[in-house]
Amino acid sequence: xxxxxxxxxxxxxxxxxxxxxxxxxxxxxxxxxxxxxxxxxxxxxxxxxxxxxxxxxxxxxxxxxxxxxxxxxxxxxxxxxxxxxxxxxxxxxxxxxxxxxxxxxxxxxxxxxxxxxxxxxxxxxxxxxxxxxxxxxxxxxxxxxxxxxxxxxxxxxxxxxxxxxxxxxxxxxxxxxxxxxxxxxxxxxxxxxxxxxxxxxxxxxxxxxxxxxxxxxxxxxxxxxxxxxxxxxxxxxxxxxxxxxxxxxxxxxxxxxxxxxxxxxxxxxxxxxxxxxxxxxxx
Amino acid sequence: xxxxxxxxxxxxxxxxxxxxxxxxxxxxxxxxxxxxxxxxxxxxxxxxxxxxxxxxxxxxxxxxxxxxxxxxxxxxxxxxxxxxxxxxxxxxxxxxxxxxxxxxxxxxxxxxxxxxxxxxxxxxxxxxxxxxxxxxxxxxxxxxxxxxxxxxxxxxxxxxxxxxxxxxxxxxxxxxxxxxxxxxxxxxxxxxxxxxxxxxxxxxxxxxxxxxxxxxxxxxxxxxxxxxxxxxxxxxxxxxxxxxxxxxxxxxxxxxxxxxxxxxxxxxxxxxxxxxxxxxxxxxxxxxxxxxxxxxxxxxxxxxxxxxxxxxxxxxxxxxxx
Numbered sequence: 001x002x003x004x005x006x007x008x009x010x011x012x013x014x015x016x017x018x019x020x021x022x023x024x025x026x027x028x029x030x031x032x033x034x035x036x037x038x039x040x041x042x043x044x045x046x047x048x049x050x051x052x053x054x055x056x057x058x059x060x061x062x063x064x065x066x067x068x069x070x071x072x073x074x075x076x077x078x079x080x081x082x083x084x085x086x087x088x089x090x091x092x093x094x095x096x097x098x099x100x101x102x103x104x105x106x107x108x109x110x111x112x113x114x115x116x117x118x119x120x121x122x123x124x125x126x127x128x129x130x131x132x133x134x135x136x137x138x139x140x141x142x143x144x145x146x147x148x149x150x151x152x153x154x155x156x157x158x159x160x161x162x163x164x165x166x167x168x169x170x171x172x173x174x175x176x177x178x179x180x181x182x183x184x185x186x187x188x189x190x191x192x193x194x195x196x197x198x199x200x201x202x203x204x205x206x207x208x209x210x211x212x213x214x215x216x217x218x219x220x221x222x223x224x225x226x227x228x229x230x231x232x233x234x235x236x237x238x239x240x241x242x243x244x245x246x247x248x249x250x251x252x253x254x255x256x257x258x259x260x261x262x263x264x265x266x267x268x269x270x271x272x273x274x275x276x277x278x279x280x281x282x283x
Numbered sequence: 284x285x286x287x288x289x290x291x292x293x294x295x296x297x298x299x300x301x302x303x304x305x306x307x308x309x310x311x312x313x314x315x316x317x318x319x320x321x322x323x324x325x326x327x328x329x330x331x332x333x334x335x336x337x338x339x340x341x342x343x344x345x346x347x348x349x350x351x352x353x354x355x356x357x358x359x360x361x362x363x364x365x366x367x368x369x370x371x372x373x374x375x376x377x378x379x380x381x382x383x384x385x386x387x388x389x390x391x392x393x394x395x396x397x398x399x400x401x402x403x404x405x406x407x408x409x410x411x412x413x414x415x416x417x418x419x420x421x422x423x424x425x426x427x428x429x430x431x432x433x434x435x436x437x438x439x440x441x442x443x444x445x446x447x448x449x450x451x452x453x454x455x456x457x458x459x460x461x462x463x464x465x466x467x468x469x470x471x472x473x474x475x476x477x478x479x480x481x482x483x484x485x486x487x488x489x490x491x492x493x494x495x496x497x498x499x500x501x502x503x504x505x506x507x508x509x510x511x512x513x514x515x516x517x518x519x520x521x522x523x524x525x526x527x528x529x530x531x532x533x534x535x536x537x538x539x540x541x542x543x544x545x546x547x548x549x550x551x552x553x554x555x556x557x558x559x560x561x562x563x564x565x566x567x568x569x570x571x572x573x574x575x576x577x578x579x580x581x582x583x584x585x586x587x588x589x590x591x592x593x594x595x596x597x598x599x600x601x602x603x604x605x
Contacts, residue, residue: 184541187540216545
């Protein structure tokens with residue numbers, strides 16, 4: 001079996017020395033694969049994603065375990081090496097496309113700036129940016145490159161953010177809640193775009209989301225996080241149809257989108273159920 | 284037939300778009316047009332549509348928070364004369380709004396207890412003591428009594444949402460308008476908030492208008508839904524009828540766009556492409572024709588009117604899906 005693109009082994013991260021946001025997490029992403037990381041808010045999924053990109057806040061630290069990228073351990077590497085990796089190999093798309101762009105620069109200027117480590121004249125870089133905007137489905141890409149972020153709709157901004165991430169031709173694309181701020185119609189279009197990208201680029205995609213529908217539509221494999229632990233991971237069909245961990249079962253059961261018959265009361269996860277989820281899975 | 288609690292007839296809202304020197308080039312922008320709907324006591328109406336479709340503006344116009352430009356609003360059978368805030372004052376006690384951003388709609392410097400009892404103070408309503416009133420409200424929405432002295436930043440999203448419910452219900456209104464009650468919440472918490480709203484509806488004889496873009500939510504909680512597109516209602520009818528067989532192509536594509544949490548039912552084709560056109564440049568004819576998979580020449584030329592398919596199912600389309 002080939003070496004995974006990204007391998008997280010027994011990673012434990014704590015905040016301010018007492019809260020363990022991530023506990024002994026294991027996760028793998030292989031080339032050409034779309035992997036989902038789901039969990040509720042506070043489950044540690046965003047902390048885990050930040051650790052991969054080396055963007056953990058200074059109040060947190062990695063207690064044990066490591067992250068390997070293409071077989072090389074990147075945790076503990078010096079900041080310059082991490083920054084280089086972030087630019088060339090790992091790219092990230094954030095939830096809010098409005099805040100990921102500078103409001104006073106045009107989209108085109110920013111897409112040129114993102115290529116600062118790449119060869120080519122500014123004109124070549126702009127052409128590359130326009131071609132990438134066209135690739136992610138922006139109509140009139142040359143015109144849009146001259147627009148400021150506020151002139152674009154939320155869906156368009158998210159497409160631009162994906163274009164920005166892809167410009168450096170990363171082997172790993174991490175998307176943190178990429179569709180949460182969008183309408184269903186735009187969400188469906190962005191999911192469709194990610195599917196095309198997975199097919200065409202051959203890199204790995206890690207989608208961090210609380211939306212089970214997005215995972216089911218897009219991912220090959222999925223990891224479920226609960227209270228800092230990866231409680232279950234596996235093939236997407238197995239997780240959705242034969243979930244083993246009680247938390248996964250409860251989470252799936254309470255998604256209103258999975259309940260097609262009208263009910264006046266929706267299932268919820270009770271506190272007593274929650275108390276039982278991590279019992280037995282000792283540290 | 285029961286008398287509607289709230290009823291709008293031909294409601295329209297215009298905004299003024301600034302433009303030109305000294306505002307001379309300002310234009311009137313039509314935000315809402317030809318809105319007619321009614322909510323009878325005990326009913327839940329879901330208002331759905333993409334962002335910018337006018338659903339929040341409609342909710343606000345019904346309560347006079349946005350002045351209407353055309354049409355009428357009747358509350359408990361009595362027409363509301365005028366569009367001034369004072370014209371709506373008498374229904375303020377009987378109506379309440381739950382705003383979209385639960386933490387943002389609570390003042391960061393006001394304790395939860397003070398925030399949820401503010402309606403009593405504003406309306407000079409009787410209460411035993413502010414603390415007791417607050418604790419009774421917290422109990423109603425399932426929050427612990429010691430939340431009285433907490434501040435919004437100490438609450439989770441779901442708890443802030445409950446506090447919003449408590450404030451909306453303080454004066455025991457008959458109509459509650461909830462703007463995106465589940466937006467930004469985890470699925471497990473969404474269920475808790477919706478269950479709380481259903482329970483309180485039965486206990487307190489409430490009627491709801493739920494504004495949302497989440498179809499899974501309206502499907503479970505609303506009796507009827509009204510689908511909005513670019514400021515007009517394009518389809519309205521019983522929730523079950525519409526989900527079983529949507530007649531407007533827009534409704535059908537909205538339903539088909541919702542991701543299905545089952546990897547065995549992946550959709551291979553996009554039900555709808557493109558974006559909502561700008562209201563600065565409304566398409567001629569049927570406004571949905573630019574994205575409609577079934578558009579005909581007539582759709583590009585002539586705007587369809589809202590017509591009745593059955594007694595309780597209306598659609599604004601020349602060629603409803605059969």
